[in-house]
Every structure is written in structure tokens, then in C-alpha cells.
Amino acid sequence: MYLGVDYYPEHWDINMMDEDMQRIRTMGSNIIRIGEFAWHLMEKEEGKFDFSFFDLVIEKAKKHDLVVMFGTPTATFPAWLAKKHPTILSEDEFGHTRVFGGRRQYCFNSKIYWEYSRRIVEKLIEHYSNEKSIIAWQIDNEFGHEGSDMCYCPQCHSAFIEFLRNKYKDIQRLNEVYGTIFWGQTYNDFSEIPMPQATITTHNPTLSLDWARFRSHSINAYGKMQIDLVNQLKGDHQQVTHNFFGGFFEKAYDQNVMSEALDFASYDNYPVWGGLKEPLEPAHIAMTHDYIRGLKNKNYWIVEELMGAQGHNIIGYLPRPNQAKMWAYQAMAHGCENMLFFRWRGMTRGAEQFCLGIIDQDNETGRKYEEVQSFMKDVSQHEGVIKSEIKSDIAVLYDYDNNWSWHYQQQSAEFNFTKELVRLYRPFHRLNTNIDVIDIKKDFSKYKVIAVPVMQIIDEELSKRFKSFVEAGGTIIFSFRAGIKDRDNNINFKNIFPCNIREMAGIAIQESESLQIGQEAEIIGLGQFVGKKGQCEVWRDIITPTTAKVLYQYNDKFYNDKACITENSFGKGKVYYIGGGVLQNNILEEIIKDIVIEKKISYTETPEGLEVITRNYNNEEWLMITNHTDENIQFQGKDIQPYESLITRK
Ligand code: GLA
Numbered sequence: 001m002y003l004g005v006d007y008y009p010e011h012w013d014i015n016m017m018d019e020d021m022q023r024i025r026t027m028g029s030n031i032i033r034i035g036e037f038a039w040h041l042m043e044k045e046e047g048k049f050d051f052s053f054f055d056l057v058i059e060k061a062k063k064h065d066l067v068v069m070f071g072t073p074t075a076t077f078p079a080w081l082a083k084k085h086p087t088i089l090s091e092d093e094f095g096h097t098r099v100f101g102g103r104r105q106y107c108f109n110s111k112i113y114w115e116y117s118r119r120i121v122e123k124l125i126e127h128y129s130n131e132k133s134i135i136a137w138q139i140d141n142e143f144g145h146e147g148s149d150m151c152y153c154p155q156c157h158s159a160f161i162e163f164l165r166n167k168y169k170d171i172q173r174l175n176e177v178y179g180t181i182f183w184g185q186t187y188n189d190f191s192e193i194p195m196p197q198a199t200i201t202t203h204n205p206t207l208s209l210d211w212a213r214f215r216s217h218s219i220n221a222y223g224k225m226q227i228d229l230v231n232q233l234k235g236d237h238q239q240v241t242h243n244f245f246g247g248f249f250e251k252a253y254d255q256n257v258m259s260e261a262l263d264f265a266s267y268d269n270y271p272v273w274g275g276l277k278e279p280l281e282p283a284h285i286a287m288t289h290d291y292i293r294g295l296k297n298k299n300y301w302i303v304e305e306l307m308g309a310q311g312h313n314i315i316g317y318l319p320r321p322n323q324a325k326m327w328a329y330q331a332m333a334h335g336c337e338n339m340l341f342f343r344w345r346g347m348t349r350g351a352e353q354f355c356l357g358i359i360d361q362d363n364e365t366g367r368k369y370e371e372v373q374s375f376m377k378d379v380s381q382h383e384g385v386i387k388s389e390i391k392s393d394i395a396v397l398y399d400y401d402n403n404w405s406w407h408y409q410q411q412s413a414e415f416n417f418t419k420e421l422v423r424l425y426r427p428f429h430r431l432n433t434n435i436d437v438i439d440i441k442k443d444f445s446k447y448k449v450i451a452v453p454v455m456q457i458i459d460e461e462l463s464k465r466f467k468s469f470v471e472a473g474g475t476i477i478f479s480f481r482a483g484i485k486d487r488d489n490n491i492n493f494k495n496i497f498p499c500n501i502r503e504m505a506g507i508a509i510q511e512s513e514s515l516q517i518g519q520e521a522e523i524i525g526l527g528q529f530v531g532k533k534g535q536c537e538v539w540r541d542i543i544t545p546t547t548a549k550v551l552y553q554y555n556d557k558f559y560n561d562k563a564c565i566t567e568n569s570f571g572k573g574k575v576y577y578i579g580g581g582v583l584q585n586n587i588l589e590e591i592i593k594d595i596v597i598e599k600k601i602s603y604t605e606t607p608e609g610l611e612v613i614t615r616n617y618n619n620e621e622w623l624m625i626t627n628h629t630d631e632n633i634q635f636q637g638k639d640i641q642p643y644e645s646l647i648t649r650k
């Protein structure tokens, strides 16, 4: 097991290195990550490569018995390169060039940037391919983050046109699929096609989706170039990874594609960041871990685990004593096998003065150091449990085409895809079940239950996969707006909603309503839920059941005979349809608990805020327990302290 810190010795007097590494080692580390922003230090002037500083760092690391993960430095190019070749700089949607001074402002479609990137990566890997203490290469840093997924420069425009030409071949085909007859937008030639930049009203939905697909393709192509180059040059003992960030569903970047070429996925776990009054809820944090594990369907690394308050110009919430440590345990519970904390010492100069690390400006070891030290000591005694495989009977499915469709047409001002995915994930998390979060392209036939949040795009092929899953005895839970669109982001014509799943869901939807900020639709329970009531926010599908049983219906003047939540038996399985943004967790929890019990899925009931993940190792069951609250919680005879974590036999 590798445990360590992100270390930036180039930020400090080199005479501090020995003491730093000594304390890093004493804390319990055996690895440091270095280099991911140090391009200028390696190439101060064009073509003059000098790795002597990092040669010294690596020598000292070896002296202190630390191995190294080395980052390729292409997230931050040198000023001389931007000055010589300003076309490497990306542009925002208003055509403003992003000037040198931040980071990640390069254009993924700049061939000049590709060439300079290739050269620095080539020189770096060649220099260290035989270095035994370098065990892994991190490619760049958080591709697509901080707005860098988007560039509207002329290079991207011409690359986009080629992307469309290759996809549609004939401009008439594109016109037909896009429906450009609408608003007289018919193109005579691909060269007339714009990028979906600022305009009056809104762009063609299919153009917008193709643009997002193109952005993802651009990022993945650039990353693949680096990964292939590193694989070609690295030592056999060295692996290749990339560090993914947490706001993945909000970006035009399908991380599954990048993951295919990696030896292992890495994640930067920040449950709270600049400007947030409080952290993400436990279920949301857990979901991000299950998503990262789902990229390669295997355990992963965390190469940046938050320990101090974070923020660039606005700082975020201060993690309470043991709270950041608890998030580290939660990560291990969800499949993180190796972890590096961000960062050894907060940097007192530069843009991240307020991205605090383990050590603060006083350079003293304090609470955070002791928390990391005790964490490292404890988890290193449970390596087997932590490295055990996580097997889930439940999967939450997503599709980046679908996310991007929603991104460009939210249909409700209150809509947010991640919020809707967590709405279906949360009830399973509340029962402490194992949950996979995977792309629809992955095989989901082995699961007992699949949840399919707000899946607008359900084409024939996907519909067949759902149908065979249910007929074979699986349970599917859809939520609102399922199946309204085809793969081209167009509304299905001559087809009653929910298209392609109507028979298995046993319902028909002729009307729907977008609910805005503060708007809620009341629902009341029927049958076993009679007497219960709640509200829907964001959206409501006004459902007419055909063969389905109604679990909850609307309770308002015009629609009090229309369903909101339905259950339908189909083949040997069942299909649930949650027709609105149900606000009350308990409503979904009751329905989903019945499903979990009926499907004989193991679960653990806990008080609110206590997460308990069961892991199997050596034919024994272990519990990884994290208290996400500032209260004492009693559980199985234990008095669990605020933000306390423990790994214990069941
Ligand atoms: C991201 C980056 C790091 C650093 C942290 C600060 O995860 O990868 O370089 O900027 O955020 O929180």
C-alpha cells in the first residue's frame, strides 16, 4: 500500500528538503508525488532540458526511503512558450483569449502544443525510465477541470468541422439529422457550421451535443497522445495514471475513454472547496468514489486527498477535527487502495496560498499532521481489507451523451444532473449497500438492481438491453423524462413517452411539467403507502398507468388521478418509474428498502450520518465505519465519536 503526500520541493529552499522528507517519512509515508507543474524548471529556455533539480529530489527521496509518482508538467506551460506561440492559448465562448497566468489555458487542438508537449514528455520519461524509485507517471493534471474542457479558438472550430464531416460525410445528412430546416439554418457546406457560441436564444440541440462530443474527443485525444508516448518510453516497473476531478458530470469530457488507456485511475477527493459553507453530503462523496471505481471496474488511487481548508480566492469550509481524516477512511471504504494527501505544506506564495496542506505557514507539525499520521498507521494494518474487491448487486447508470443533452437544455431552472443521480443513489447509500456507478456502455446484466436517473436518451439498442435485463428478473428504477429522445438528441416522433420502455414500465405519459425554483407538486401514497405524502421539485411526469401499480399519485386539482411513482411487473422482473424530483428521502427509501429486501441484497441499517461499508477479506467480514456527523452515534454497542472512523471485524 502506498501512502504519502503531494510534495513541491521546488516551492521551498532546497535545504528544507531533508527535514521535509524526514517528517513526511515519520508521518508514515512511503511515496511522494512531484513535478506536475514544473515544466519551466525542466526547460527554462526552449530546447534546453535540465532535470538536475529533480535528480536531487529523487536522490533525497531514495535516502528517505520514499518512492515517487512523477507528473508530466503539461498543465502549466512556460511563459516563453505562450509568448512565442500565442495560438496555444485557448479562447472562451466570447472569443477572449485566456492569457498566461493561471493554468490549463492551452488548447487541446493546438498542434503546436501537441509538439511541445510531446517533446518535454519524451525528454522527461527518457531521463527517468530506468529510475527504480519512480513507480508511476501521472499524465498532466485534471484534464478538463476549471473550465478547460471548453475552447472556442479557430483551431477548435476547424477541428470541429472536420469532426462533423467525418461523422456525417454528407452535409444533407447533417441537415436532416439536425433538423436545420427549422429557423432556416440549412447548411450548404460544413464550413458554414458555427461552434455553439453566444447567440440570440439558443443553439440547435444536436449541434450542442455534437460540440460536447467533440470537446470530449479533443481532451481524450490529447491525453491518449501522452499516455501512448509514456507507455512507449517508460520503464517496465512504471505505471501510468491520470488524476480525475470530482465535478465530472458537469464537464464535456467522458473520463471512461481516458481511463481505458491507464493502468489505474486516480482521483482528487475534495468533499469541500472554495466558497462552500459545508461539505458535500456523505452520499454525494460516496457516489464520486463509486464512479471512479467504475471507470475501470477496479480499485483506484487517490493522489490528492483533502486535509486542509481549500480555495483560490475564496476559501471553503474548515474541516472539523478528524473530519478530513474520516473522508480519507470513507475513500478507502469505497475502493481507494493507495492515497496521497494534498499537500505536504501550503504554499505561502502564488495562486494557492489558501489551499492549505498538512503543514501550514508556521512549518510546525500539528493537528493535521497527527491525523494523517494516525490514519496512515491504522490503514496500513488493514491492507488486505482495503485491497479486497468490492462486489455490488446494484448499479447506478449514466451516459455522457445524456448528461450533455441535459447540460444544454435543462428544461427546468432547477435541474442538475448530479443532483438527480444522487437522488436515486442516496436511498441505496442510506442502506449501506455496495453500489457501482457505471457508464451504460458497461455490461449491467450481472446486477440485481439498476437505477437509471433521468435517462432521456434511450435508443433501441439500450431498450433491448433493459428489456432482457428485466425479463430475466432484474429490477430497474427509472426517473423522470426517461426515453424522450433519440441518440441524435431529437424528440422521438410518433411515439408515446416514455419511448422504448413504455411496455416494460406499464405506463404512458402525455403531459409533463417543468417546476421552477420554489415550485413543488404534492403527491400522496396509495396502497401500502396510503396516508403518506410528499412533494416533487424540478419536474413531474403526469403518468397514466397502463399495467403498472400506482404507489404515489399527484394531489392537485387537475391531476389528482395521475400517477407519480409506479411499479410494474414485467417478465420475471420489475420496473419502477419515479416521475418527479421527489423531495422526501423517506419516500424513496421505503420503496428502495422493499426492493433491496425482495432482491435479497445485503444491507446495514444505521443511524443517519453513519456510513458502514462491509468488506470481505480472507472469508471474514469487516466493517469500515465513518461517522459523518458532529454527534456521538451508538452502533452495535459502540459509542462512535464525532467524525470518528474505524475498521473492525463484523
Ligand atoms: C486540484 C489540483 C491541485 C490543487 C488543488 C487545490 O485538485 O489538482 O493542483 O490545485 O485542486 O485544491
Ligand code: ZN
Binding pocket: 090, 091, 107, 108, 109, 110, 151, 152, 153, 154, 155, 156, 157
Ligand atoms: Zn482551441
